[in-house]
Amino acid sequence: MNKSMYLSIGVITMILGVMLAVQFRTNRFIEQSVPxxxxxxxxxxxxxxxxxxxxxxxxxxxxxxxxxxxxxxxxxxxxxxxxxxxxxxxxxGLVTVSGPGIEVVMDNPPSQSRRNSIFIIRDVDLLRVVNELWGAGAEAVSINGQRMISTSEIRQAGSFININLERIEPPFQILAIGSPEKLKSALEISGGLADYFKDLGIVVKIQSHSSLTVPAYSKSLQFNYAKAVWKG
Amino acid sequence: MRPKPFHLALALVGLVLGILLSVQFRLTTETMKTPQVSRVQAMAAKVNEARSERDRKQEQVNKMRADLDKIAAGAELGPLRVDLTAARIEAGLAGVTGPGIEVTLNDSNMAAKPGENPNLYVLHDEDILRVLNELRAAGAEALAINGQRVLATSEVRCTGPTILINRNQRLTPPFVISAVGNQDNLANSLKMRGGVIEYLQVFGIQASVKKVSNLNIPAFSGVISFDYAKPEAEVRNNQ
The missing domain is CATH 1.20.5 (Single alpha-helices involved in coiled-coils or other helix-helix interfaces)
Incomplete structure (x- = not known):
């Protein structure tokens, strides 16, 4: 074998070595990167x-x-x-507000079919609808004229439902101000609340409005226990 | 020319070289697709900076509101101040302190039996909604979950094992719900027969109620702004 042959093999091995090193570094680099x-x-x-x-x-x-x-x-x-x-x-929520939004009307199954359906709308159902509306960015919500404020309850009391300690009766008219598309699709998404209620025989009507008025909370606020603190 | 052993060796070296080259090439294109560590780190640093900037501004806003409150405390503005404080508490703009209860909720420690729905043993957004609702009905004056003030517009949403509240606050169990109000009323409303706690305990969900004589509930950590809802008076003025 002549010398030039050794030389060429030497060069090739060197390149191989360098490539291996680069390869190794790239591998480490990939492990470090973030999904x-x-x-x-x-x-x-x-x-x-x-x-x-x-x-x-x-x-x-x-x-x-x-x-x-x-x-x-x-x-x-x-x-x-x-x-x-x-x-x-x-x-x-102590001021009446207006704006675009949706109107949801929910009613118990009609009386002639009530025999087949034992289901009536309960507090939890309204609670879920309202929660869904807040989640979809609603800025103001009222049910049958009762504005939902941070201390508002929706509570079953026998066969009635109390909101803000006022008795409300079906049909329930829920008004929500916000983006009508977002609010509507949050309820109407397939497998969503509207579908669920319809399966139970509850009548649900959802309508977009370009302007709605949600009334103010009508009672006076009273704080007997909570005291404001200001952290400066 | 007869092939000599070193020809074979050369061919082998060439083969390895070729494979290395192609692997190298593929790896390089792949690396270009994943974001670089350094860039993500820079992003994370930016996020941290923005977070501390927001916290600073939050503090500034709190301080300015307090200053305004001091001004309102001046002699002739007394009644106005009472209204302002009440509205601010209701809106979640003011932190509050007072007696109340702390409810701690955690996922069930019972294992679902084969064939049972494991979903029943996990705490859901609806369970938290029920507890909040019950506390409101019992006259809670201010509420918070894991230190996040609950507003009228607060939603509670399950996202996997965590719960989302106030749009972007992700909370993990255990969930501690604080409520300022009449301690007995609040505690009894949850503990009563057929009440929420009994309902949750059927599924082994861990719920405990503790009376605290001096609860602190922070103000809402953000600014409330309405993009759609316009106050009635303003609408009239525009017309």
Whole structure:
């Protein structure tokens, strides 16, 4: 064998060695990388946080203005507080609101077929519908004129249902303000609540409206136990 | 030319080289498709930064609301302040403290028997809804789950083993529901015969009720804003 042959074999082995090393490193690199869905999750969280931050910025702007006004004098202070009160009342559901949304009417099975169906609408059913609507982004919900606020109950009392300690009777008319498409599809999704109720013989009618009015909570608020705390 | 042993060796080396090259090529294209660690780390850092920025802003907002409250406490604004505080508590804009109960719920520790629906032994969103509803009926004035304030618009949703509340707050069991109100009424409403706890315990779901004399319930960690609902007065003004 001549020398050039040894040389060429030597070169080839060297290249092989380098390639092996690169290969090995690439392998390690792949093990370190992250599945694509994790990265997407982060992206989603980030855009949610950004949205939150924008909302906070607006709130801070609003509060800064009110605080500045309040420092100017008694009159302005009163106005600023009144403004803030108005906002809190809207958030709390103490103000009548209007907007696009859907109307859901639910009724017990008609009396002639009631013999076949032992089912009547119970508190839990309404609770589930309302929960579904909140989940779909509803901003205000009322049932038979009773506005649902954070302390509102939907409770079976014998054969009646109480909401806000008021007795309501079927048919139940649920009004929800929000994106009509989103609200509607949340209930009508196949295998969803609307299907479930229809299978039980309950009459469910869902209608979109370009403008609805959801009444304010009509009673006065009373807090006997809860005291506000401000953390600065 | 007669093939010599080193020809064979050369052919072998060439073969290995070829395989290595193709594997290398495939791996490289694959790596390009998965996000790089460094990029994901940068993203995670961005998310963390945004989170702390949000928390900072939240604190600032809380402080400003407190300042406004102090101004309202000034002599002639007394009655206005009472209304403001009540509306803020109801809306979840103010943290509250007071006597109340803590309900702890956890998945069943019973194993489903063969043929039984294992779903029955897992805590569901509906169970939590029932407990919340029961507490509201018993006069709860403020509610929270695992430290997340429950608003009117709060939904409770099962997503796998976790529960989603207030849009993007994911909670894991055990779930601790805090309620400020009359302790006896609240506790009895859950514990009564045929009540929620009895119903849950049939399936072995672990529920315990503890009276706490000084509960702290935080304000809603976010800003409530309505995109669709417009207050009545404003609608009239626009027309």
């Amino acid at each position: 694509a869905d994790r990265a997407q999750e982060l992206q989603v969280e980030y855009s949610k946080l950004e949205k939150d931050i924008r909302k906070f910025d607006r709130e801070i702007e609003d509060l800064t203005y009110k605080l500045e006004q309040a420092k100017k004098g008694q009159m302005q202070a009163r106005e600023a507080i009144q403004d803030e009160l108005k906002k809190a009342r809207i958030n709390a």
